[in-house]
Amino acid sequence: MNTNDYLALNFKDIKDYSDLYPQSRRDFLKRLGGGIIVCVVMRGVVAAQAQETRRFRGFGRGLPSDFNAFLRISEDGRVTGYTGKIEMGQGPITSLPQMLAEELNTPLETVDIVMGDTDLCPWDMGTFGSMTTRMFGPALQAAAAEAKAVLLELAAESLKVPPARLVAKDGAIFDKDNPDHRVSYGQLTRGKKIERHIEGKPTLKDPSQFTTVGKPELHRDGRAKVTGTAHYAGDIRLPGMLYAKILRPPAHDAKLKSVDTGPAKKVPGVQVVQTDSLIAVLHEFPDVAEEALTKIKVEFDVPEAKVDDKTIFDYLLSVAPPANVLASDGDLEAGRKLAVKTIETTYLDPYVAHAAMETHTALAQIEDGKATVWASTQNPFGAQGEIARALGFPAEKVRVITPFVGGGFGGKTYNQQAVEAAQLAKIVGRPVQVMWSREEEFFYDTFQPAAIVKISSGVDASGKMAFWDYDVYYAGDRGSQQFYTVPNHRTSIHGRGWQGPEHPFHTGAWRAPGNNTNTFARESQMDQMAAAAGIDPVAFRLNNLNDDRMIRVLKTAAETFGWSPAKAPSRRGYGVACGIDAGTYVAAIAEVAVDARTGAVQVKRVACAQNMGLVINPEGAKIQMEGCITMGMGYALTEEVHFKGRKVLDTNFDTYEIPRYTWVPKMDTVILDARNHPPQGGGEPAIVLMGAVIANAIHDATGVRLCQLPMTPERVKAALQKV
Amino acid sequence: MSVLLEAEMTDTISFKLNGKPTRLNVDGNRLLLWVLRTDLGLTGPKFGCGQGHCGCCTVLVNNVAWRSCLMAVSSVKDKEVVTIEGLEQNGNLHPVQKAFMAHDALQCGFCIPGQVMNAVSLLNKNPHPTREQIVQGMNNNFCRCGAHTRIIDAVQAAAAEMKGGPAT
Numbered sequence: 040m041n042t043n044d045y046l047a048l049n050f051k052d053i054k055d056y057s058d059l060y061p062q063s064r065r066d067f068l069k070r071l072g073g074g075i076i077v078c079v080v081m082r083g084v085v086a087a088q089a090q091e092t093r094r095f096r097g098f099g100r101g102l103p104s105d106f107n108a109f110l111r112i113s114e115d116g117r118v119t120g121y122t123g124k125i126e127m128g129q130g131p132i133t134s135l136p137q138m139l140a141e142e143l144n145t146p147l148e149t150v151d152i153v154m155g156d157t158d159l160c161p162w163d164m165g166t167f168g169s170m171t172t173r174m175f176g177p178a179l180q181a182a183a184a185e186a187k188a189v190l191l192e193l194a195a196e197s198l199k200v201p202p203a204r205l206v207a208k209d210g211a212i213f214d215k216d217n218p219d220h221r222v223s224y225g226q227l228t229r230g231k232k233i234e235r236h237i238e239g240k241p242t243l244k245d246p247s248q249f250t251t252v253g254k255p256e257l258h259r260d261g262r263a264k265v266t267g268t269a270h271y272a273g274d275i276r277l278p279g280m281l282y283a284k285i286l287r288p289p290a291h292d293a294k295l296k297s298v299d300t301g302p303a304k305k306v307p308g309v310q311v312v313q314t315d316s317l318i319a320v321l322h323e324f325p326d327v328a329e330e331a332l333t334k335i336k337v338e339f340d341v342p343e344a345k346v347d348d349k350t351i352f353d354y355l356l357s358v359a360p361p362a363n364v365l366a367s368d369g370d371l372e373a374g375r376k377l378a379v380k381t382i383e384t385t386y387l388d389p390y391v392a393h394a395a396m397e398t399h400t401a402l403a404q405i406e407d408g409k410a411t412v413w414a415s416t417q418n419p420f421g422a423q424g425e426i427a428r429a430l431g432f433p434a435e436k437v438r439v440i441t442p443f444v445g446g447g448f449g450g451k452t453y454n455q456q457a458v459e460a461a462q463l464a465k466i467v468g469r470p471v472q473v474m475w476s477r478e479e480e481f482f483y484d485t486f487q488p489a490a491i492v493k494i495s496s497g498v499d500a501s502g503k504m505a506f507w508d509y510d511v512y513y514a515g516d517r518g519s520q521q522f523y524t525v526p527n528h529r530t531s532i533h534g535r536g537w538q539g540p541e542h543p544f545h546t547g548a549w550r551a552p553g554n555n556t557n558t559f560a561r562e563s564q565m566d567q568m569a570a571a572a573g574i575d576p577v578a579f580r581l582n583n584l585n586d587d588r589m590i591r592v593l594k595t596a597a598e599t600f601g602w603s604p605a606k607a608p609s610r611r612g613y614g615v616a617c618g619i620d621a622g623t624y625v626a627a628i629a630e631v632a633v634d635a636r637t638g639a640v641q642v643k644r645v646a647c648a649q650n651m652g653l654v655i656n657p658e659g660a661k662i663q664m665e666g667c668i669t670m671g672m673g674y675a676l677t678e679e680v681h682f683k684g685r686k687v688l689d690t691n692f693d694t695y696e697i698p699r700y701t702w703v704p705k706m707d708t709v710i711l712d713a714r715n716h717p718p719q720g721g722g723e724p725a726i727v728l729m730g731a732v733i734a735n736a737i738h739d740a741t742g743v744r745l746c747q748l749p750m751t752p753e754r755v756k757a758a759l760q761k762v
Numbered sequence: 763m764s765v766l767l768e769a770e771m772t773d774t775i776s777f778k779l780n781g782k783p784t785r786l787n788v789d790g791n792r793l794l795l796w797v798l799r800t801d802l803g804l805t806g807p808k809f810g811c812g813q814g815h816c817g818c819c820t821v822l823v824n825n826v827a828w829r830s831c832l833m834a835v836s837s838v839k840d841k842e843v844v845t846i847e848g849l850e851q852n853g854n855l856h857p858v859q860k861a862f863m864a865h866d867a868l869q870c871g872f873c874i875p876g877q878v879m880n881a882v883s884l885l886n887k888n889p890h891p892t893r894e895q896i897v898q899g900m901n902n903n904f905c906r907c908g909a910h911t912r913i914i915d916a917v918q919a920a921a922a923e924m925k926g927g928p929a930t
Contacts, residue, residue, distance in 0.1 A: 128870030128907045261863040264871030265855070265878055267806025267846035274805035282800070326796040396810050396818055396872040396906050445808070445872030446906045477811040662866055662912070669908030692815035692904065700901045703910045 074228050075189050078109040078161075078236045079182040108161055108178035110139065112186055116210055116225025118143055118150045120179055123163025123420055124171045125155035126260065127395075127444035127451070128666075129722040130659035131171045133259045137655050138176055141251040142183035142244060145210040145224060155419045155441025165418035165452055167548055169621035169720025172655060176718060184241040193227045246653055246714045253714065255658035260443065270442045272400040272415040273474045280402065280470035281310065282325035283463050284332040286318040287479060290686035291544050293339040302334035312466050319463055321471065329476075344684025346543060351489050352387050358541050359512050362531035365519060374506025374527030378497025380571040386494070386560040387747040388514065388730075390542075390680035391487040391549055392689070394697055397445020398480040403460035404470040405430075410437045414457040417447040422454035429458045430465055437461075448670075449548035450484055478690040485547030486680055488536060490514035492560035496525075498568045504583050511557060513539065518554030518727055522619060523565070523583040543685045550667075551723035554620045555674060559730030559748060562616040566607065566735045567744065575604035576615050576735065577628075586624075591711065592648050593617055593626040599707050600628040600646035607739045612643075614736025616728040621720025625649040627668070627728045629704070631736040638756030640737060642672055644705040647725050652716035664708040664725045671729025673698045677749050777838045780804075780848025790836030795819045797835045798845060806846035806875045810904070817903035820876035820883075821845050827883035846875035849882065858882050861920035862913070869907030877903050881917045891921060 110120045120139050126132040136150040143150075153159050155166075163175070187207055194212035195202045198220055206215045213221035246252075263269035288295070300311045303320050309331045310321040318335070322328035346354045375381065401414040403426075410430060416422045419439040427434045444451060460473040475483070490513040499505040507528040511519050515536020521528055536553035538546055549555070569579035577597050584590050596602075596615070605611070612633065617626045627647040631640050645668050654660050677696040681688040689695040708725075734745050743758045773790040776783065779802070788797060798804045798821070810818030812831050819831040822844040849856045858881045861867070868874045877900070884891065884899040891899065896917045905913070 128868075130869075257863065257866050258868060260871065261866065261868060262855075264868050264874050265846075265859040265862045266850060267804075267875045269871050270805070271808070271872060273809065274799075276803060276805075324792070324796060324800050326793055326800075394906055396816060396870070396904065397808070398810075443871060446870040448906070474809065477813070658866060662869065662909070665911055666869060666908030669910055670906065691811055691813050693813070697904060697906060698908070698910075699904060700897045700910050700914065703897075703914070706911060 074114055075112040075186055075231065075233045076109060076235070077182045077186045077189070078234070079178050079185065080236070080238045108175065108182050110179070110182045110186060112190070112224055112228050114225060114229045116149060116223055116228065118145060118186075120150070120152045120182075121160045122152060122154050122175060122179065123157070123160040124166045124175055125417060125419065125441045125444050127166065127417065127447040129171075129663060130258065130656060133256050134172060134655040134659055135176070135179060136259070137251050137254075137256060138180055139183045141249055142180050143187050144207040147251055147256070149210055155416075156438070157419050157423045158438045162420055165421055166447070167417055167449055167452060169623075169723050172718045173622060173720060176655070180243055181237065181241050184243050185235055185237045188241065189233060189235060190224055190227055193231070194222055197222050197227060249714075252653070252655050253657065256656050257658065264443075271397055271445050272402060272413045272442055273397070273472065275402050275413045275442065277402065277404055277470040280472060281321040281323060281467060282328050282472050282474070283319045283321045283460070284325070284328040285459060285473065286332060286335055286337060287482060288339055290341045290684055292685045293341045296338040296340050298338075299336040302336065303331045306331040306334065310467060312463060314466070317459065317462060321463065321467060325472070325474065341686065342684065344686070347683045348389060348679065348681050351389075351543075352491055355489060355513060355541055356491060360534045362510065362533055365516050365530045365532050366521070367529040369506075369527030371506050371508055371527050371529055375497060377499050378505040379500050380568065381495065381497040382564060382567045382571060383495045384493070384564060384567065384746055386492040386556075386563060388487075388490045388556040388559060389748065390489045390546070390682070391674050391678050392481060392484050392680055392695060393446075393448045393450025393549060394480070394484075394692075394695065395446030395448060395450055398475040398477060399451065399456035399483070400472070400474040401454070401457035401460040402470060402472040403457070403464040405461070405464050405468075408432075408436060410461050410464070411440065412437065412457050412461055413440045413442055414454060415444050415451055416441055416454050416457065417444065417449070417451040418454065421452065422457045425454050425458050426461045430461055448550040449552060452548060453485055453545075455483060477692070481680075481689050481691070481695065482687050483545065485538070485545040487549030487552065487555070487674075488513045488539070488542055488546035490536075490553075490556045492556060494560060494564045496564055496568060498572045502572050502574050502579065502582050504568065509561075511560070513541070514556035515553035517552055518557035518618060518620060520619070521561070522586055522589060523580070524585045525583070543682065544687065550670065551620050551727045554618065554723070554727040555671070555730060558616065558618040558727040559734065562618070562728070562731030563734050563744070563746065566614070566731075566738065570607045570738070573606050575606055577602055578604055580615070580617060588624045588650050589617060589619070589626070592624045592650050595648035595709055595711060596626040596628050596646050599648060599709050600644075602628055607735070608742040609739055612736050612740035614732045614734065614739055616731035616735060618724065618727040620724040620727050623649055623651040623719040623721065623724040625724040625728060627725065627732045629732045629736045631733060631740055633737055633740045633755060635741070635759055638752035638754070638759065640676055640733065640750060640752075640755060642702065642704040642733060642736075644707070645732070646707040646709075647728070648709040648711060649724055650711040650713050650716075651719045651721050651724070653714045653718040654710055655718060657710060660710055660721045661708050663721045665706055667723065667725035668706055668729065669698050669703060671726040672702055672733070675729045675733045675749060677751060679749050679751075773836060775835055775839050777840060778842040780844055786835070788835055791834050793831060794821070794833040794835045794838060794843075795830040798830060804845050804847050808872055808875060810873065810876075815902075815904070816873070817876040817880055818873050820879040820903065822879055822883055825883065825886050827880045844879075846878060849878065856882060857923040858885065858917065858920040861916040861923065865912045865916040865919065867909050867912035867916040869909050873903065873905045877905065877913055881913070881920065884917065885921055885924060889921060889924060891917070893918060
């Protein structure tokens with residue numbers, strides 16, 4: 040056998056990107072060569088990001104001083120958009136090029152997008168909050184519109200035709216009176232170097248003219264992902280790289296008592312790093328590093344546990360910050376007198392893990408005083424700042440490159456693993472990869488915060504809501520805004536929905552942060568009122584809605600499901616819920632079956648309708664709805680982080696159960712035509728409904744009301760036995 | 763103490779990897795996943811949990827899906843290993859790969875190599891599965907994004923496409 044037949048060992052997958060990536064963005068603009076470059080500053084985008092940034096304390100390095108978006112049309116006519124947003128499955132790798140192609144009148148195949156590279160892309164606060172299409176999209180469209188204007192100017196000159204007679208189509212411009220008299224974008228761009236900086240809002244196409252936007256497109260990264268050629272942070276290989284495994288405490292408040300790294304050092308090829316904050320074992324094979332880590336003899340002091348997953352709600356209420364009244368109107372006392380039925384309920388929602396399939400991973404390389412870090416992050420510019428601070432480098436000496444991200448859901452906005460990789464790379468002078476184990480992932484996750492909602496509400500003799508007194512603790516205000524019409528109301532927010540000193544460990548944004556908790560509580564309470572008033576739950580909601588958009592969405596969901604009115608519990612197992620998230624209106628109806636013997640709940644089908652304004656990629660939007668419904672069943676039915684004190688007891692998927700194939704219901708998703716309304720969020724809205732729609736369906740099936748998530752078989756069974 | 767760290771005990775392990783004869787001098791107790799990803803540069807199989815729960819690391823060993831994160835490399839001696847990188851034949855994607863693309867049966871894509879390999883194994887064993895058999899057969903491969911329903915459709919479509927028996 041010829042030795043060439045053997046696969047080469049080691050570092051087969053080395054990629055040298057260095058010739059592509061210059062030192063800074065300004066240099067990049069200079070070095071881009073020929074073509075048309077359009078940079079856009081949109082004050083509205085800046086303001087919106089600034090507002091959001093205040094909510095995300097500690098993120099980023101400030102606001103962009105130069106531009107929000109830019110694109111380049113190169114001399115071969117190809118268009119490249121640059122964005123600090125990242126692709127983690129939510130689909131901008133497809134939808135953003137659709138927006139560019141549309142505004143530029145060029146085929147989608149000629150449009151590329153560069154994402155999440157801090158040297159190449161305009162500053163961005165991060166990929167979360169369903170803001171990519173809503174807030175970044177308009178800036179990119181503006182750049183495209185300006186680029187098209189430049190091309191039309193050039194064409195008028197080149198074809199000697201007045202601009203009014205020119206038509207731009209399929210990547211070329213021609214005289215409408217003589218379509219053969221034409222010039223392609225590539226021809227126009229050749230030998231030119233035009234840089235435009237624009238502010239404000241250029242004239243954009245009318246949505247009725249759209250041909251690419253609104254057309255269903257398959258994921259553009261599909262082929263790479265089904266062939267294994269899509270690279271994630273852990274798949275990047277550099278010559279001489281080492282894999283690091285880091286010593287972790289058993290609990291967040293554990294103190295290191297003694298440590299002996301001697302036995303680990305004896306493992307051939309192992310390098311041990313010990314600093315004040317980090318003890319790590321490095322090796323050219325990750326599995327050997329992991330094994331060597333277990334050789335370290337270590338003792339920790341773990342303080343006595345003060346809270347656990349059972350006592351946490353009482354504890355959180357005992358230390359709750361005072362109310363901040365978000366909205367109030369009318370007279371609550373008058374409303375109470377008006378009510379013929381009053382319902383008071385406390386709803387509980389536990390800590391929930393992000394549990395993306397890809398654990399936090401980064402590869403860092405430091406060369407000539409500059410760090411390059413490939414990171415699984417939703418927030419490359421935030422990571423850049425975190426790494427720069429940790430290394431004592433100026434930000435421009437840190438470049439973060441974001442390959443494909445294997446799921447984020449809000450969990451990859453902090454970048455501890457990237458900082459660790461960079462610190463270790465600096466110490467050992469070689470590239471270092473840090474890939475968290477599943478146990479580390481659970482331990483350092485920024486969980487959805489445990490939260491409590493207390494609602495007191497009443498319904499009058501005519502089936503209208505008489506009053507609504509709402510207090511949410513630790514989930515924040517997202518989704519707490521009451522959209523049903525109620526004359527006497529108050530909504531009070533206690534604590535923020537992000538990190539807080541009250542929590543035993545890190546908490547943060549979890550897909551539609553806060554809204555899952557708020558919608559679970561509001562929509563469960565709505566059902567309780569409907570049942571108390573003896574009114575069908577869909578009819579009860581319609582009785583109390585004046586918002587046409589919500590009415591239309593709810594009616595569409597009901598029609599799609601084939602809803603027939605009945606007061607709950609009808610024993611059919613039907614539940615309904617409505618919500619608003621990221622500007623999108625959404626309603627769902629579910630059918631469940633409850634096994635009274637085991638308490639197990641099977642969701643049999645879900646009909647979901649949403650109004651998300653203009654839809655860029657309807658196929659992508661539907662996939663997001665399906666993903667929301669599927670993932671949302673997890674927090675509804677099983678997902679709950681178990682802990683004792685500051686020790687996280689769930690370390691893997693054996694005890695932390697996420698949705699799987701046998702759970703999946705039949706799904707009917709409908710997106711309402713609302714193309715004249717600006718695009719709204721799509722990656723999060725439908726998930727907010729899943730707690731309530733299932734709780735309401737369980738109540739309809741059994742007459743039992745679950746007020747604590749997740750609705751595990753044990754809790755359902757216990758509730759059934761109480762009746 | 764683990765044999766892994768007993769050091770100089772390297773074995774010579776020959777096997778077929780994606781159709782190519784492959785010989786490694788390696789500690790046979792090392793896990794297949796890390797040997798594939800690190801020593802051999804095949805990063806298609808992913809690390810998801812390290813305990814065999816999630817299936818991100820699934821590869822075929824003699825046409826059957828195995829969790830490479832639990833498998834000692836010595837156990838593939840003289841066997842045929844196929845990773846996602848080796849599924850394509852002469853530039854043609856496997857029907858399962860094509861069906862995943864056509865159904866947009868993916869989001870972040872991280873679990874997809876394992877899902878595809880498990881689906882290929884399932885169809886190797888049962889070329890005409892019912893929908894329920896697909897659900898059961900895929901049930902131990904996790905997807906956090908929620909692409910399940912499209913993956914089920916894709917596997918059904920691939921089975922129809924492969925009528926007459928598995929492609930390999």
